[in-house]
Amino acid sequence: MTSFPRSTDRPAEGAPPVTAPGAAQAHALVESGLGAVVMLDGAGLVRLLNEAARILFPLLREAEPLNRPRVPGWLADAQDGLLPEARGVVGARQMTARRLALPDGYGAWLLDDVTRELVWQRRWQEERERAEFLARASARLLTSLNWRKSVQAAAELASERMADAAVVVAGTGARRMWFTSAVDGRVTEERVLGEDVAEVPGLADALAGFPPLPARWLDPELAPGWLVPDGFGPLGSVLVTPMPGNGVPAGALVLLRRTRTPVFNEDEEVFARVFAARAGAAVSAAALYAEKAETTAVLQRSLLPPVLRRSSGLDLAATYRASRATDLIGGDFYDVHPGTDPGDETFLVLGDVCGKGAKAAVLTGKIRNTLSALRHLESDHGRLLGLLNSTLLEDTDSRFATMVLAGATPLAHGEVALRLTAAGHPRPLVVRADGTIEEIPTGGTLIGALPTITTRTCRTVLRAGDICLLYSDGVTEARGGPDGREMLGDDRLRAALSECARMPVEAVIERVESLTTQWLGTREHDDIALLGIAAPRGTHLSMVNGTGRGRFTG
Structure with a gap:
């Protein structure tokens, strides 16, 4: 840290006279423990910058005011309003600034880089929201042992939380595939799929239970028209992931995002696989129940x-x-x-x-x-x-x-x-x-x-x-x-x-x-x-x- 000016130091030519802070002010700054320190006098002129502050604000000089463009607007506004603290961005970093009052009208801004902390907070919040969603989704998926309703719930939940639209393709047990699409949490189409699943890159592999391809490998322009709901708009990104079931694949989940929506990142792909596993377990359980119920009904009819x-x-x-x-x-x-x-x-x-x-x-x-x-x-x-x-x-x-x-x-x-x-x-x-x-x-x-x-x-x-x-x-x-x-x-x-x-x-x-x-x-x-x-x-x-x-x- 640059040394404090002494009372005998002469001010720069044209600058107002400097009244140096005493030992108490210096001690307060040193003990603050923050990286970047900017000290100002009663007139609002900078009287001290440590090395971290010089790196952070390369245009800022001593004996100059703390204003634009020397510092970001959020810090200049906080100085003008004598706010106790402020938060803003410096380059790509998230910063917090706390104003410290010193004797003789002096003050200091103590700045700290909280970028990593905010990133972790954001990720923690996202994980918490995802956990809450998975808990809610699991409860809904398990409320019914009706196979069709389970497929509907999987499509609706996925389109509500993870994408702009979702498609679930699942086998009906009669060598046919059932197609269910949902947009913004509501089912828009249900039918027997007559098209070839091979037209969708990665869908055939997902239905066979193979690991999913990263979303960045899938070109949305290759998606066939029957996959995209009517009126959906330009397709921005596609994610295809298998829905594992009870020993055999229960189906596949296809997530669709519009061009104005961010593309899928790696965390979202992992989250989609976790959800697809739960949805697949529910759909598989419903299919097994339906099969056993049909068998039981046949046997019961013979015994009635x-x-x-x-x-x-x-x-x-x-x-x-x-x-x-x-x-x-x-x-x-x-x-x-x-x-x-x-x-x-x-x-x-x-x-x-x-x-x-x-x-x-x-x-x-x-x-x-x-x-x-x-x-x-x-x-x-x-x-x-x-x-x-x-x-x-x-x-x-x-x-x-x-x-x-x-x-x-x-x-x-x-x-x-x-x-x-x-x-x-x-x-x-x-x-x-x-x-x-x-x-x-x-x-x-x-x-x-x-x-x-x-x-x-x-x-x-x-x-x-x-x-x-x-x-x-x-x-x-x-x-x-x-x-x-x-x-x-x-x-x-x-x-x-x-x-x-x-x-x-x-x-x-x-x-x-x-x-x-x-x-x-x-x-x-x-x-x-x-x-x-x-x-x-x-x-x-x-x-x-x-x-x-x-x-x-x-």
């Missing part, structure tokens, strides 16, 4: 209870309710296999597999398929159940099951002959036309638990107005009531059925289902299955001069 079709010799009704509201299938099941000719016996079964959910549903499907095949080979219920029992025992993973078989044969005068065989299952109940409840005394052992089973087949006849109810223990063992722990039980079921005399079989099934639902409330429950068999109802006069199927009137 059959749709009952009206028969000329029988009235049938059924309902099924899985233990979990989100499941369509479970451990309870029923099946109906009509005979070939109208007068043939109809084979019916209602069963309950041990357990709930998917594992129980798998065994349910196996039992239904096995019975469907065996009934053509064996008509005797006891022998048929014995064959099924042997089949289940061969599978070490199988669980046991209970069931009741029914053979319904239409007779003359609208009656129906029934063969009923229960195997470890609640006995069928017959609601007679006069309201009497009759329990069919059939019985037998569980299926799939013991090497040998025992069964008992009973026969009965349904006349006009009679209904036979097959049900699973999910009805009688439903826990609810005032304390939520009491089972519905056989007595309540029979009491409800006694009120259903001469009602259509559909109404009886609805009545039992409603009773069970009300008893359960919102509590957990086992699978519930109901199957009703009735003789055909008689006819009655319709409202408009005719006859039709309706409640039997006697």
